[in-house]
Amino acid sequence: MLNKYARAFFTRVLTPFAALLLRLGVSPDAVTLVGTAGVMAGALVFFPMGEFFWGTIVITVFVFSDLVDGNMARQAGISSRWGAFLDSTLDRVADGAIFAGFALWYAGSGDDNTLCAVAIFCLASGQVVSYTKARGESIGLPVAVNGLVERAERLVISLVAAGLAGLHGFGVPGIQVLLPIALWIVAAGSLVTLVQRVVTVRRESAEADAAAAAVDGATEQGSGAAQ
Numbered sequence: 001m002l003n004k005y006a007r008a009f010f011t012r013v014l015t016p017f018a019a020l021l022l023r024l025g026v027s028p029d030a031v032t033l034v035g036t037a038g039v040m041a042g043a044l045v046f047f048p049m050g051e052f053f054w055g056t057i058v059i060t061v062f063v064f065s066d067l068v069d070g071n072m073a074r075q076a077g078i079s080s081r082w083g084a085f086l087d088s089t090l091d092r093v094a095d096g097a098i099f100a101g102f103a104l105w106y107a108g109s110g111d112d113n114t115l116c117a118v119a120i121f122c123l124a125s126g127q128v129v130s131y132t133k134a135r136g137e138s139i140g141l142p143v144a145v146n147g148l149v150e151r152a153e154r155l156v157i158s159l160v161a162a163g164l165a166g167l168h169g170f171g172v173p174g175i176q177v178l179l180p181i182a183l184w185i186v187a188a189g190s191l192v193t194l195v196q197r198v199v200t201v202r203r204e205s206a207e208a209d210a211a212a213a214a215v216d217g218a219t220e221q222g223s224g225a226a227q
């Protein structure tokens, strides 16, 4: 949903910045790589220490590089298969670091095995949700469903909650409860999305196999009649 509705807005806002980077001679690939490194640093340095406010600020600064790199490539007319591969692959790395950061906090000083397991579930299910689409498309299916919780939703829900939970460190009482709530929402939403995508791939593959069988049958009949 965010991908559909918010992308156009952010494209308008970020286009001048993307143009500036191109004029400075920066490449889209460099933005993809630096953005991922920044997200990883924010998540793996700050989150395991329970510094959710500063971790979220660092991640937010760098995560928007994922919207800037493609914008730069399109403006410069250099969108490439390699760029698409690099972008999607490093998305998985960045997402892994964010949820690993939460899991490390709960495994350590956060001291909550259940929430550690929920964070690990968010990490794994998010990766599998993305994989279903990539694998479905690689076997020639349209995978015409996005589902309830895509990547943008996973990031916005968890990062807004983490940023607000971090305000606990500045004296706001009770607000830290938002992070566990967000993790449970992302976990449940990812499970629903996974089911939505698997059901779609199952239906689309049955339809594609039936269509292929019908073409084979017609070809065999045609060659039989010719003999």
Ligand SMILES: CCCCCCCC/C=C\CCCCCCCC(=O)OC[C@H](COP(=O)(O)O[C@@H]1[C@H](O)[C@H](OP(=O)(O)O)[C@@H](O)[C@H](O)[C@H]1O)OC(=O)CCCCCCC/C=C\CCCCCCCC
Binding pocket: 002, 003, 004, 006, 007, 010, 056, 057, 060, 063, 064, 066, 067, 087, 088, 091, 126, 129, 130, 131, 133, 134, 149, 150, 151, 152, 155, 156, 159, 160, 163, 164
């Ligand atoms: C005093 C208050 C302190 C609180 C501080 C809070 C600070 C702000 C907190 C959070 C900001 C979070 C911003 C997150 C922005 C995410 C942007 C982003 O990178 O989105 C990526 C997404 C997808 O990009 P791709 O097409 O490159 O990725 C594809 C996708 O990943 C597919 O995976 P799948 O979805 O299938 O699982 C893969 O299949 C595919 O391979 C891959 O290529 O881009 C978008 O969706 C575009 C829309 C972005 C929308 C961003 C909305 C940001 C909204 C609000 C942020 C500000 C909120 C501030 C709240 C403050 C609270 C007080």
Ligand SMILES: Nc1ccn([C@@H]2O[C@H](COP(=O)(O)O)[C@@H](O)[C@H]2O)c(=O)n1
Binding pocket: 028, 029, 030, 032, 066, 067, 068, 069, 070, 071, 073, 074, 078, 079, 080, 081, 082, 083, 084, 085, 086, 087
């Ligand atoms: N280094 C890069 C990054 C991206 N691309 C192209 O942009 C598309 C992704 O667009 P986003 O707005 O989601 O970043 C991607 O599929 C590539 O076509 C690129 O060429 N090089």
Ligand SMILES: [Mg+2]
Binding pocket: 065, 066, 067, 068, 069, 070, 087
């Ligand atoms: Mg990108």
Ligand SMILES: [Mg+2]
Binding pocket: 066, 087, 088, 091
């Ligand atoms: Mg991306």
